Amino acid sequence: xxxxxxxxxxxxxxxxxxxxxxxxxxxxxxxxxxxxxxxxxxxxxxxxxxxxxxxxxxxxxxxxxxxxxxxxxxxxxxxxxxxxxxxxxxxxxxxxxxxxxxxxxxxxxxxxxxxxxxxxxxxxxxxxxxxxxxxxxxxxxxxxxxxxxxxxxxxxxxxxxxxxxxxxxxxxxxxxxxxxxxxxxxxxxxxxxxxxxxxxxxxxxxxxxxxxxxxxxxxxxxxxxxxxxxxxxxxxxxxxxxxxxxxxxxxxxxxxxxxxxxxxxxxxxxxxxxxxxxxxxxxxxxxxxxxxxxxxxxxxxxxxxxxxxxxxxxxxxxxxxxxxxxxxxxxxxxxxxxxxxxxxxxxxxxxxxxxxxxxxxxxxxxxxxxxxxxxxxxxxxxxxxxxxxxxxxxxxxxxxxxxxxxxxxxxxxxxxxxxxxxxxxxxxxxxxxxxxxxxx
Amino acid sequence: xxxxxxxxxxxxxxxxxxxxxxxxxxxxxxxxxxxxxxxxxxxxxxxxxxxxxxxxxxxxxxxxxxxxxxxxxxxxxxxxxxxxxxxxxxxxxxxxxxxxxxxxxxxxxxxxxxxxxxxxxxxxxxxxxxxxxxxxxxxxxxxxxxxxxxxxxxxxxxxxxxxxxxxxxxxxxxxxxxxxxxxxxxxxxxxxxxxxxxxxxxxxxxxxxxxxxxxxxxxxxxxxxxxxxxxxxxxxxxxxxxxxxxxxxxxxxxxxxxxxxxxxxxxxxxxxxxxxxxxxxxxxxxxxxxxxxxxxxxxxxxxxxxxxxxxxxxxxxxxxxxxxxxx
Numbered sequence: 001x002x003x004x005x006x007x008x009x010x011x012x013x014x015x016x017x018x019x020x021x022x023x024x025x026x027x028x029x030x031x032x033x034x035x036x037x038x039x040x041x042x043x044x045x046x047x048x049x050x051x052x053x054x055x056x057x058x059x060x061x062x063x064x065x066x067x068x069x070x071x072x073x074x075x076x077x078x079x080x081x082x083x084x085x086x087x088x089x090x091x092x093x094x095x096x097x098x099x100x101x102x103x104x105x106x107x108x109x110x111x112x113x114x115x116x117x118x119x120x121x122x123x124x125x126x127x128x129x130x131x132x133x134x135x136x137x138x139x140x141x142x143x144x145x146x147x148x149x150x151x152x153x154x155x156x157x158x159x160x161x162x163x164x165x166x167x168x169x170x171x172x173x174x175x176x177x178x179x180x181x182x183x184x185x186x187x188x189x190x191x192x193x194x195x196x197x198x199x200x201x202x203x204x205x206x207x208x209x210x211x212x213x214x215x216x217x218x219x220x221x222x223x224x225x226x227x228x229x230x231x232x233x234x235x236x237x238x239x240x241x242x243x244x245x246x247x248x249x250x251x252x253x254x255x256x257x258x259x260x261x262x263x264x265x266x267x268x269x270x271x272x273x274x275x276x277x278x279x280x281x282x283x284x285x286x287x288x289x290x291x292x293x294x295x296x297x298x299x300x301x302x303x304x305x306x307x308x309x310x311x312x313x314x315x316x317x318x319x320x321x322x323x324x325x326x327x328x329x330x331x332x333x334x335x336x337x338x339x340x341x342x343x344x345x346x347x348x349x350x351x352x353x354x355x356x357x358x359x360x361x362x363x364x365x366x367x368x369x370x371x372x373x374x375x376x377x378x379x380x381x382x383x384x385x386x387x388x389x390x391x392x393x394x395x396x397x398x399x400x401x402x403x404x405x406x407x408x409x410x411x412x413x414x415x416x417x418x419x420x421x422x423x424x425x426x427x428x429x430x431x432x433x434x435x436x437x438x439x440x
Numbered sequence: 441x442x443x444x445x446x447x448x449x450x451x452x453x454x455x456x457x458x459x460x461x462x463x464x465x466x467x468x469x470x471x472x473x474x475x476x477x478x479x480x481x482x483x484x485x486x487x488x489x490x491x492x493x494x495x496x497x498x499x500x501x502x503x504x505x506x507x508x509x510x511x512x513x514x515x516x517x518x519x520x521x522x523x524x525x526x527x528x529x530x531x532x533x534x535x536x537x538x539x540x541x542x543x544x545x546x547x548x549x550x551x552x553x554x555x556x557x558x559x560x561x562x563x564x565x566x567x568x569x570x571x572x573x574x575x576x577x578x579x580x581x582x583x584x585x586x587x588x589x590x591x592x593x594x595x596x597x598x599x600x601x602x603x604x605x606x607x608x609x610x611x612x613x614x615x616x617x618x619x620x621x622x623x624x625x626x627x628x629x630x631x632x633x634x635x636x637x638x639x640x641x642x643x644x645x646x647x648x649x650x651x652x653x654x655x656x657x658x659x660x661x662x663x664x665x666x667x668x669x670x671x672x673x674x675x676x677x678x679x680x681x682x683x684x685x686x687x688x689x690x691x692x693x694x695x696x697x698x699x700x701x702x703x704x705x706x707x708x709x710x711x712x713x714x715x716x717x718x719x720x721x722x723x724x725x726x727x728x729x730x731x732x733x734x735x736x737x738x739x740x741x742x743x744x745x746x747x748x749x750x751x752x753x754x755x756x757x758x759x760x761x762x763x764x765x766x767x
Contacts, residue, residue, distance in 0.1 A: 237750070239750065241534075250681075251746060254742025264731075412550070
């Protein structure tokens with residue numbers, strides 16, 4: 001029990017218990033019990049005084065919760081009620097206006113909280129005089145006291161996020177280093193990996209490990225195809241870097257909507273995305289997916305580092321990245337190096353997409369585009385064109401985003417990371433590991 | 441059977457719609473940035489959002505009159521341009537690109553978040569700010585026009601207003617680009633170091649260009665919200681990319697290019713999506729749903745951007761001699 005924590009938006013294995021009057025109308029019939037129509041009779045005395053009602057049904061894990069306090073305020077009106085033995089409550093209000101409804105978390109049983117800190121809800125009437133208000137309860141404990149544990153949890157989440165960002169960022173950075181291209185279509189290479197994983201695991205029913213391998217192989221193939229079919233011919237035409245960047249924007253737009261064309265606008269889950277968080281490390285709860293995700297990232301990043309530092313072709317890559325004409329003059333086949341970088345970048349982006357699909361969680365057509373700017377921020381932070389800078393930058397961005405949710409509302413968490421990007425450019429434009437000459 | 445008249449008439453309406461005017465003006469601002477000065481501004485959506493929200497918030501929250509609301513929007517975009525320009529205009533071109541795209545997203549996230557719901561209306565946005573503009577309408581109530589161009593008094597008023605601003609902005613841009621100021625600006629695009637060697641303060645000129653184009657974007661944002669509500673989802677990065685498509689279509693370093701480019705873009709887009717929707721309805725394309733037909737146009741825009749950049753970088757009106765791209 002001491003290891004419970006407040007449930008985070010992307011956490012897996014959470015108890016999403018949907019409460020409310022209209023549960024049967026919602027399609028979560030699998031989890032939620034079918035509640036009785038609570039206030040048909042209007043059990044609450046307040047209900048008779050007013051024409052308009054808010055109502056709901058507080059249940060946790062199919063058990064109705066009695067004595068939970070719920071308050072309404074707004075438009076100069078305030079009232080409070082408690083749930084009855086069936087977990088039902090009704091609050092009458094004088095006007096058909098917007099009100100603020102608050103569930104008092106102190107009246108919930110030990111170990112139960114309202115998810116995502118949504119204990120206060122703004123509610124407004126629709127066409128009817130009745131409005132059902134749902135509070136989503138989750139397993140967990142309000143950890144307002146244990147600040148250190150909160151920080152620790154965010155740090156682990158941030159590391160996980162940062163590592164998956166790093167996979168994509170290193171590919172982007174290598175491509176930038178060797179070709180000078182700011183590849184906006186990298187977002188779609190990330191999405192492609194997740195979509196292929198979805199295709200081969202969910203749609204074709206292959207085992208997870210095989211689907212992952214196929215998805216990564218196809219992502220590498222996408223990198224090869226893009227270079228062979230598009231970027232190499234454009235380089236041969238002598239198209240400048242800024243036109244190339246705009247081509248990549250066009251490509252990004254076209255690919256993104258092609259994905260939507262074939263896969264639709266919905267979000268779907270990969271197999272195992274809802275595994276319970278059963279690994280306990282002090283205050284931190286992790287699922288096997290989290291652990292596997294971080295381990296995979298670390299192993300792959302180490303392998304990339306080995307490739308860049310120890311192998312012949314890796315050294316050639318860094319040489320091309322440093323000074324491409326000089327590398328060509330010393331006998332390095334620059335086109336072959338660039339091809340390898342695209343294949344590697346594609347594979348890394350694909351893997352990053354699969355991990356991102358587990359982290360969010362869910363696969364959707366624009367998931368890569370959602371983190372593209374963060375990847376760019378990571379690459380710029382670390383220093384454009386430096387592979388290890390991209391790693392450092394990604395970890396900083398990942399950590400910053402997760403830890404900043406301690407102070408920032410969660411729908412603003414990307415704002416902080418993007419602001420940091422601008423501030424870094426102000427004070428150290430070459431990035432953390434970049435060299436001054438690069439900013440020209 | 442396909443209703444061709446409906447498709448053509450919908451497409452023709454786009455020719456003078458306020459949306460077309462707004463995109464034309466935003467593209468003209470981008471022409472100053474990208475075509476004439478060589479600045480890679482990928483945050484034009486942010487400037488438009490500032491115009492839209494600056495106007496709507498001043499009117500709704502503070503009760504400002506129209507002229508003051510417009511000034512607030514313009515002031516906000518000048519401040520925004522300064523914030524973007526000061527750290528990045530000394531750096532290489534692609535830094536400005538990354539910073540502007542990030543800053544535009546920051547603005548959109550701030551306008552979307554629930555934290556400032558009282559002022560911004562969060563995800564559902566704002567409406568009810570059009571009273572001041574409607575009150576200034578000199579046209580008596582009624583319906584005017586012919587064929588597809590039949591509108592009520594308010595719709596005509598915002599069309600006249602929008603296109604007047606576009607024409608004034610185009611005339612202004614045309615005259616300053618012929619002035620000594622414009623020659624310095626174009627010189628910066630061609631060879632920054634040479635201009636610096638002549639003793640010009642390149643940094644300051646770039647900043648002036650960024651502010652001017654940004655103000656055009658802001659005014660475009662105000663025209664954009666006249667026929668619709670202010671919704672934060674409209675100001676995504678794709679908006680900037682669409683404006684780039686218009687600019688590249690017309691010609692980056694031209695005055696008429698952005699305007700005619702915007703007309704062609706919207707007429708073609710409306711024609712294409714109208715035709716696709718009807719064709720799917722008529723069962724001509726059995727492998728496609730209505731929704732999928734709607735997405736095809738975005739794929740088309742993306743492919744069009746790529747083809748234009750590679751095969752006709754100077755656009756329709758551009759002159760190949762005048763470098764269409766910064767090297």
